[in-house]
Amino acid sequence: MSTDAPKLSPVEGFKDESRYLRGTIPDELKADTDHFGKGDLQLLKFHGTYQQDDRDSRKSPGGKSYSFMIRTRIPSGVLTSEQFLAHLDLCDEFGNSTMKLTTRQAIQLHGVPKTDLKTTIARINECGLSTLAACGDVNRNVMSCPAKRSDSIHDEIQSTALALAMHLAPRTISYRQCWLVDDETGEKQLLQDEKAPEEVEPIYGKTYLPRKFKIGIALPEDNCIDVYTQDLGLIAVVRDGKLIGYNFTVGGGMGTTPSAAKTFPALGKRMAFVKSEDVLKVAEAVVIVQRDHGNREDRKIARLKYLIADWGVEKFRAAVEKQFGAPLDDCTEDDVHGFDDHMGWQDQGDGKWSYGLNVENGRLSDGPERQWKACFREICGELKPEIRLTSHQSAILCDIAPDDKPKLIEILKKHGIPVSEEVSTVRRWSMACVGLPTCGLSITESERALPGMIDELEAPLAKLGLDKDAFTIRMTGCPNGCARPYNADIGLVGKAKGKYTVFVGGALLGNRLNYIFRDLVPAEEVTSTLVSVFTAYKNYRQESETLGDFCARVGKEELEKLCTASA
The missing domain is CATH 3.90.480.10 (Sulfite Reductase Hemoprotein;Domain 2)
Structure with missing residues (x-):
């Protein structure tokens, strides 16, 4: 039997040699170029920024035009008017004069040139927020129901989200060195190279996680954050008006690669009930088990969902209990049963x-x-x-x-x-990822295409008497699934240039995956395809049946027949 060590992905090498995420970023910032080298591109993500280029202008005489997307980490999406205004100022002063509110309760600025990158990130920190760990192979922005209420439950889950974000944030001083001090001061600070990983990064270690990690907290009556799509989901358990703990779910994740059968979207599996006082330590244990056992050879299958699929939730729970140092209780019967978009x-x-x-x-x-x-x-x-x-x-x-x-x-x-x-109801419950022209992964239009499609759908839905029915339509420019299309009532996923895969049969509640109804549908035929589904739903649904429930009940083959019969 071969004893050769596994061949790690190139990104693992970049992290290992990065000096805890510092790399050569300070030197690159001073260089007279508009972009970064390959290794630093991976490290920049941990600092909250992606290098991008305007794909609309790639064929122009000047070639690629580089700029940066900067994402601010905002636990539970809570910020002051002053912080919001600061971001509006930054998008006008340094960005492309637009600001994006994201699907993870964060803010993105687009079009920031390299020369303004350090100033922009420093200004975000000056207003009391941070971009650290908004991206990268670490725990990212922690989501929770954002509603403001006078009851203690909402305050507690939002406080828990903040506590998790702080507890699982990288401890390296590299972020400060790169962005928050002048060059001379930064050079004089300890680089951390000679310290043991457990001293510098007690949770993550020298090479951090195998892949990104996402956490969300939901209330049973309000799953507005799609708890089952998270790597680690927390469902609040309330007794006699008091929050006593959470049912932990593990292994959710939307990204997939259609050409790689080994990849798939997944919903989290219920693992254990965790008392409120143990949340940070058990969450840390989940992260550490993923750190130590997640796949570092192939990034396509490096998310926690693949470890859960390989091990099973029972084996994973046992590993978490060992790391935590005590057995965990089984989940209570509490589960999500409602969804409020708070509009x-x-x-x-x-x-x-x-x-x-x-x-x-x-x-x-x-x-x-x-x-x-x-x-x-x-x-x-x-x-x-x-x-x-x-x-x-x-x-x-x-x-x-x-x-x-x-x-x-x-x-x-x-x-x-x-x-x-x-x-309109259909517009209110729709969303799209950024897509073209800035996302490097996008295959098709998304954000720029969906509003026009919604325009075309509003009249047919009204004619069918379905204009008040609530169902989710989510579009992404690629299969990576940033707008969570795979558990939506309807998912539209870019598959080839100008063509989409149409998914149906998910749920407004977010607790069921959908299935492929039609593949490689040209953009100009997407709305007519959806209208045929709506018509079949109108004609053949059962009493009180939602669109997603109808499509899930009849299945693909029967739905095709019903669409034909309704034409």
Whole structure:
């Protein structure tokens, strides 16, 4: 039997030689180039930024035009008006004048040139936030229900999300060296090379995790963060009005590579009940087991879901218990059973109101018809709400006094922004990833294509009497699944240039995977394909059956027949 050591992926080598994520980033920042070298490209992700190029201009005489996407980590999506305004300033001063609210309750700035990268990241830190671990092979932004309520439960889960984010953040000083001190000071600081990994990174070690890791916290009555799509999901368990702990789920993840049968989307599996006081230590144990046993040879199968598929949840739980140092209890019967997107007016319970504002695909820009940024600037300047970002790329404006409710609506209408009550149900429950032109993985259009498709769907849905039915439509420009398309009622996934795979049969609740209905559907035929599904649903659904439930019940072959019969 061969005793040769496994051949690790090249990224593992970059991490191993990086001096705890420092690499040559400080030197590259001083170099007179508009981009970074291959090794530092991987390390930059840990610092919260991706190098990108404008794919619309690749064939121009000047060749590739490089810039950077910067992502701010915002646990539970909670930030102040001042922090929100700071990001609007940065997108205008250094970016492409647009700001993106993400599917993980974070903020992305696009189009930042290399010369402004350090200043932009430093300014984000100056407003009390950070980009560290917003990307990379570490735990990323921790999600939780963002709703502001006077009850203690919401406060507790949001506090737990913050505690997890802080506990699982990288400890290396490289982030500070690269972005938050001047070059001379940074060079004089300890580089950490001679310290043992357990001293520098007690949780991650020298080479961090095999792949990215995501955590989300949900309430049984409100799975607005898609808990089953997380590597580690926490479902709150409440007894007599008190939060006593969480049911832990493990192994969720959306990304897949169609050409590699070994890859697949997965929903998390229920592992164990964890008392509130043990959450940080058990979460750490889950991360460490993945660190030590996740696949470091092939990044395509390096996520936790593949370790769970290989081991089974029982073996994985035993390894977590060993690392934690004590047995865990079985999950309680508590599970998700509701979903609130928090749009429109909602009573906080403290005498004030929140207003969920639907932001289509999360993109904030100013145009002739709608001035999103100017609108938010006026709202933040005059009403100073706390802002909570949702997992559907929208924003909740909190702490609105009853007397100020008309003022808020007046500001929205002044800037041409549709109030959430005027947004069609199908548009309200849709979302898309960034896609072209900036994402290097995108095969097809996504964010720029979905609004037009929704335009085409609104009239047929109204004619069918389905315009009030809630179902999720999620589009991604590639199979990586950043907009979580594989558990949606309808998923549209870029498969080839101008063509999509159409998935159906997921659930609004997010606890069921969908299946492929049609493959390689040209962009111009996507809406007619969906209308045929809606028509079959209208004609053959059972009483109170949702779109996803209908498609899951009848299956692909029968759905094809019903679509034909309904034509």
